[in-house]
Amino acid sequence: MLNDKLKNMKLLMLKTFILSCLITGSMFAQDFSGRATYKTHRKSSFKLDSTTIATNPGIQEQMEAQMRKMFQKTFTLDFTKSESIYKEEQELDAPKGPSSNGSVMVMSFGDGGTDFLYKNISENRMANKKELMGKVFLIKDNLVTYDWKLTGETKNIGNYTCYKAVYEVEEEEIQINMIDGDVKEEKVIKKRSIVAWYTLEVPISNGPINYGGLPGLILEVNDGDLTIVCSEIVLNPKEVKEIKEPTKGKIVTRKKFEAIAKEKTKEMMDRFRSRDGKGLEIRIEG
DSSP states (O other), rough: OOOHHHHHHHHHHHHHHHHHHHHHHHHHHSSSEEEEEEEEEEEOOOOOOOHHHSTTHHHHEEEHHHHHHHHEEHHHHHHHHSSEEEOOOOOOOOOOOOTTTTTTTOOOSOOTTTTEEEEEETTTTEEEEEETEEEEEEEEEEEOOOEEEEEEEEEEEETTTEEEEEEEEEEEEEEEEEEETEEEEEEEEHHHHHHHETTTTOOOOOOSOOOOOOOSSEEEEEEEEEOOOOOOOEESSSSOOOOOOOOOOOEEEEEHHHHHHHHHHHHHHHHHHHOOOHHHOOOOOO
């Protein structure tokens, strides 16, 4: 039984390789470009303390609405055979009136509309322009690598036949929480199972955010609480989007940026703790 499964897996991998070569040969014989549109969603949960809720009626509902907006976004991936730009599609926010609570503190995280990721597949490198609390950084590093395990499962996403790949990883995660006014840091070992669905019909080793390394474009990712699904693909459009590598920002490595982000989070929570908490509103943007 086990031998039959191994034979079937090897046969699937051989078919995948042959099909990928055939499609690649026919499509890459000419200039090849395209745009993929992705919808993202991240599950989130939080609980405010009773004092904050009592002094700020409706704040729980306000934060839940902000969190939903924060984690439901649209991104585009403009790509060629060897390069790509991944960025968020910006939407205009409706004007916000003054807060009825009087005193308001707003904590803002995220890219401020400047975050976009450049990848060069042929040179195995990336450049990610990100804004962190008003300062622009340019993260330059190698592409993230994934030890994907190909499976025999397939499904359709739109009109594309997709193949399943799985990546298992165990990593240390640092969680920063505020408990009774004190900032607590906790190291937690977490196991993650990343599931990607890719199509050989778009034979580029690319995908949303840092995901890639498969023999076709990734159309769906399930990574813990994060879900990313491709909603549209346009191949060889009439108007080709120029792909430019970002150059502005303080140059740092991925590891250095993560350390800076961690320190900025601590500083923000210290400022949050130092306030008296009257008329408090928290808005998180990402």
